[in-house]
Amino acid sequence: MSIQETLQKIIKQVKAGIHPSDLLELIDDLNDQQRKELFELLSDEEAALIIQEMEEFDQVSLLRLLTKHKASAILKEMAIDDAADLLRELSPEEVKELLSLIEEEAEEIRGLLKYPEDSAGGIMTTDFIALSEDITVEEAIIRLREVAPEAEIIYYVYVIDSQTKLSGVLSLRDLIAAEDGTYLREIMYRNVISATAQMDQEEVARIVARYDLLAVPVVDEEQRLLGIITVDDIIDVIEEEATEDIYRLAGTSEVEGVNILEASVTNIASKRLPWLLLSLLGGLLSGSVIGAFEATLEFIVVLAVFIPVIMGMGGNVGTQASTLFVRGLATGEIEKRDVWRYLLRELKVGLAMGIVNGAIVAAATLLWQGRPILGLVVGIAMFITITFATLIGTLVPMFFNYYGVDPAISAGPFVTTINDFTGLLIYFYTVSFFIKYLV
Amino acid sequence: MSIQETLQKIIKQVKAGIHPSDLLELIDDLNDQQRKELFELLSDEEAALIIQEMEEFDQVSLLRLLTKHKASAILKEMAIDDAADLLRELSPEEVKELLSLIEEEAEEIRGLLKYPEDSAGGIMTTDFIALSEDITVEEAIIRLREVAPEAEIIYYVYVIDSQTKLSGVLSLRDLIAAEDGTYLREIMYRNVISATAQMDQEEVARIVARYDLLAVPVVDEEQRLLGIITVDDIIDVIEEEATEDIYRLAGTSEVEGVNILEASVTNIASKRLPWLLLSLLGGLLSGSVIGAFEATLEFIVVLAVFIPVIMGMGGNVGTQASTLFVRGLATGEIEKRDVWRYLLRELKVGLAMGIVNGAIVAAATLLWQGRPILGLVVGIAMFITITFATLIGTLVPMFFNYYGVDPAISAGPFVTTINDFTGLLIYFYTVSFFIKYLV
Numbered sequence: 001m002s003i004q005e006t007l008q009k010i011i012k013q014v015k016a017g018i019h020p021s022d023l024l025e026l027i028d029d030l031n032d033q034q035r036k037e038l039f040e041l042l043s044d045e046e047a048a049l050i051i052q053e054m055e056e057f058d059q060v061s062l063l064r065l066l067t068k069h070k071a072s073a074i075l076k077e078m079a080i081d082d083a084a085d086l087l088r089e090l091s092p093e094e095v096k097e098l099l100s101l102i103e104e105e106a107e108e109i110r111g112l113l114k115y116p117e118d119s120a121g122g123i124m125t126t127d128f129i130a131l132s133e134d135i136t137v138e139e140a141i142i143r144l145r146e147v148a149p150e151a152e153i154i155y156y157v158y159v160i161d162s163q164t165k166l167s168g169v170l171s172l173r174d175l176i177a178a179e180d181g182t183y184l185r186e187i188m189y190r191n192v193i194s195a196t197a198q199m200d201q202e203e204v205a206r207i208v209a210r211y212d213l214l215a216v217p218v219v220d221e222e223q224r225l226l227g228i229i230t231v232d233d234i235i236d237v238i239e240e241e242a243t244e245d246i247y248r249l250a251g252t253s254e255v256e257g258v259n260i261l262e263a264s265v266t267n268i269a270s271k272r273l274p275w276l277l278l279s280l281l282g283g284l285l286s287g288s289v290i291g292a293f294e295a296t297l298e299f300i301v302v303l304a305v306f307i308p309v310i311m312g313m314g315g316n317v318g319t320q321a322s323t324l325f326v327r328g329l330a331t332g333e334i335e336k337r338d339v340w341r342y343l344l345r346e347l348k349v350g351l352a353m354g355i356v357n358g359a360i361v362a363a364a365t366l367l368w369q370g371r372p373i374l375g376l377v378v379g380i381a382m383f384i385t386i387t388f389a390t391l392i393g394t395l396v397p398m399f400f401n402y403y404g405v406d407p408a409i410s411a412g413p414f415v416t417t418i419n420d421f422t423g424l425l426i427y428f429y430t431v432s433f434f435i436k437y438l439v
Numbered sequence: 440m441s442i443q444e445t446l447q448k449i450i451k452q453v454k455a456g457i458h459p460s461d462l463l464e465l466i467d468d469l470n471d472q473q474r475k476e477l478f479e480l481l482s483d484e485e486a487a488l489i490i491q492e493m494e495e496f497d498q499v500s501l502l503r504l505l506t507k508h509k510a511s512a513i514l515k516e517m518a519i520d521d522a523a524d525l526l527r528e529l530s531p532e533e534v535k536e537l538l539s540l541i542e543e544e545a546e547e548i549r550g551l552l553k554y555p556e557d558s559a560g561g562i563m564t565t566d567f568i569a570l571s572e573d574i575t576v577e578e579a580i581i582r583l584r585e586v587a588p589e590a591e592i593i594y595y596v597y598v599i600d601s602q603t604k605l606s607g608v609l610s611l612r613d614l615i616a617a618e619d620g621t622y623l624r625e626i627m628y629r630n631v632i633s634a635t636a637q638m639d640q641e642e643v644a645r646i647v648a649r650y651d652l653l654a655v656p657v658v659d660e661e662q663r664l665l666g667i668i669t670v671d672d673i674i675d676v677i678e679e680e681a682t683e684d685i686y687r688l689a690g691t692s693e694v695e696g697v698n699i700l701e702a703s704v705t706n707i708a709s710k711r712l713p714w715l716l717l718s719l720l721g722g723l724l725s726g727s728v729i730g731a732f733e734a735t736l737e738f739i740v741v742l743a744v745f746i747p748v749i750m751g752m753g754g755n756v757g758t759q760a761s762t763l764f765v766r767g768l769a770t771g772e773i774e775k776r777d778v779w780r781y782l783l784r785e786l787k788v789g790l791a792m793g794i795v796n797g798a799i800v801a802a803a804t805l806l807w808q809g810r811p812i813l814g815l816v817v818g819i820a821m822f823i824t825i826t827f828a829t830l831i832g833t834l835v836p837m838f839f840n841y842y843g844v845d846p847a848i849s850a851g852p853f854v855t856t857i858n859d860f861t862g863l864l865i866y867f868y869t870v871s872f873f874i875k876y877l878v
Contacts, residue, residue, distance in 0.1 A: 189456070191457065284807070290747065294740055304743045320711050
């Protein structure tokens with residue numbers, strides 16, 4: 001398919017009402033000039049619907065292709081929270097210029113831009129419906145029919161009192177099921193679950209997941225309704241946070257503002273190198289443990305053969321322990337009050353795994369090297385290493401968490417490095433302790 | 440607070456309409472006898488609402504406390520998909536007995552139980568609203584007002600044609616905004632995004648996230664509507680799948696059917712041991728590399744000092760590479776058609792990281808040991824190890840993925856073990872190559 005045909009196909013599909021998500025792959029195939037052409041051919045509203053579905057870095061590069069006039073016209077048509085998110089990625093000068101062309105919505109967008117990107121305020125929209133508690137079901141439905149095409153979500157109707165404070169909520173289903181003449185205040189649900197604007201997006205996600213909500217209202221200190229956060233944005237938050245944790249566990253961080261396939265080698269390497277340098281330092285420190293026991297090693301060189309299995313097992317046991325703990329905290333399965341109980345249970349698990357693996361490695365050593373005492377010594381060292389590694393794997397993220405640092409950061413190369421070091425120390429001290437039986 | 444007070448408090452809160460999620464902690468404090476008492480005091484409907492919010496293992500143990508009569512009465516009041524999910528955890532005899540007491544809903548529940556637990560059919564509900572395309576908006580709203588209190592979700596109205604095939608969808612908002620006399624077929628959206636009953640739940644989650652849906656219809660081969668999946672269940676799927684991936688990356692699997700804090704030491708150890716045994720075997724194999732070069736090591740014992748840094752770096756680089764690839768596949772950022780391009784970029788990243796770390800370790804060795812040739816040799820070995828580890832970290836999950844095995848399984852201890860082995864091989868071969876300059 002030629003590029004020109006692709007362009008025609010996209011336009012045809014837009015007019016046919018295809019979901020904008022399904023057009024992104026086709027748009028990917030266009031070059032900058034053709035993209036510019038495409039978005040100038042589309043109406044502002046069509047363009048806005050497509051841009052909303054794009055990744056942030058694609059949005060930014062597209063917006064910069066267009067004239068300021070067209071760009072601001074598209075922004076005006078976008079959902080207000082999506083417009084704010086996009087503007088966050090631009091320079092202050094660009095934001096100023098674009099907002100000056102928008103008029104009406106500019107003030108609302110500026111309001112949203114005040115909040116940090118990953119706070120409730122940063123992901124909320126101000127397109128919501130709030131009705132007075134003193135109107136009837138019939139009046140409410142008439143009002144909803146008027147605003148339906150505008151508001152982001154009308155499945156929940158928020159109810160405010162005479163001081164414009166959030167006093168209740170009704171689902172559209174409650175409203176439809178109620179008698180026409182009933183007042184909202186009679187049927188509204190008063191225990192409204194809400195978020196504050198400063199709340200971390202992760203906490204908001206936990207609330208939405210816990211109460212199975214389709215949207216959550218965001219209020220200020222005086223319970224005044226500032227905006228709402230819809231469940232589709234919460235799904236993005238949950239995926240983002242899981243990715244962040246996974247990256248941290250693996251000792252890397254996310255390349256921001258660009259698709260992973262488009263990112264430069266330098267950009268990607270710079271996200272991974274800090275962790276590797278930590279690991280490099282750790283490796284040299286672990287090496288210095290071996291250096292300290294060089295005389296012993298010179299004496300019985302076969303001892304070197306067990307360095308990999310001691311290090312490898314300590315590292316893996318530590319990763320298991322820290323990952324389980326970090327994920328348990330993230331999903332809420334492990335709560336603050338449970339941590340000591342959890343640590344105690346981990347100690348028992350560590351002892352059990354230490355006994356099993358210690359016995360196996362002792363037997364394997366005996367078979368392999370034909371030296372029963374060596375087998376026993378390696379087995380004992382393995383048992384102690386595994387028990388310790390389990391404890392360290394749990395204690396390090398506990399410690400980070402206690403001091404308010406994301407425990408996922410500690411749970412990757414950090415724990416592995418500590419365990420490599422302590423594993424080798426344990427191994428060589430055990431060997432030294434039994435040295436007279438080994439020669 | 441005494442247990443009796445807790446019991447009273449829970450009942451008071453239930454009657455006050457507190458969200459059932461907020462009662463779970465209080466219920467946790469009760470013993471079995473009190474739990475039984477509590478649920479016998481509650482109405483079937485109240486009990487059902489609370490049970491629906493519980494974790495599966497808590498649901499099962501509670502249900503077994505109650506009489507079959509009470510248990511089946513509660514099941515009858517639960518959302519049909521939640522009831523089916525709960526029954527999946529029971530023995531076939533229990534299911535048979537409970538369903539025989541339910542009557543009406545039993546057939547529908549049996550229908551759901553046919554589908555695998557993690558398929559679209561396994562998470563869908565049959566409580567949905569389907570209207571004929573030949574009725575008017577006014578008729579539709581009247582119908583919705585009748586069924587509103589029953590159906591799981593009425594924010595989307597599915598429209599079926601005269602052959603009962605799914606032909607369109609309307610949001611409640613579209614319906615409310617439309618003129619009374621309009622026929623549904625005139626305003627419905629015809630390109631309905633749907634799932635099939637056999638589809639994996641992860642794929643369904645991807646669809647819901649991609650199109651920002653509140654629910655997705657599930658159809659059979661003839662496009663007949665079988666059920667719907669709501670977004671709150673999709674959130675659970677996304678969290679579950681992220682946890683599963685994180686566990687696999689760390690070389691463990693999830694303890695099923697029981698809270699992590701309640702699980703026995705044996706149960707937990709049994710989930711982690713298989714990976715550790717793999718790692719143990721790998722460690723011994725890596726040790727055999729050292730064994731093969733024992734003569735060299737005996738000759739220059741200081742070479743042992745660099746074993747940890749070579750192994751540690753190979754392991755971490757591999758974990759980074761495999762984790763980034765696995766997560767990229769899971770979130771859809773890396774698509775099948777991109778993998779070779781991705782691999783090539785990783786090779787470049789590996790080379791870059793290899794040069795930086797090789798140079799640093801060479802300099803560190805020179806400073807530490809005062810031997811420039813040794814520094815050069817260690818630096819070269821490090822450079823090759825890192826480049827290789829990056830490639831292996833990407834190729835192994837690519838390979839698993841190609842053969843339809845979850846790449847997350849390969850990306851943890853598996854990659855680390857291979858990289859430990861190859862890292863040591865590379866190190867000792869490099870050393871042997873330069874041996875005449877080292878003595």
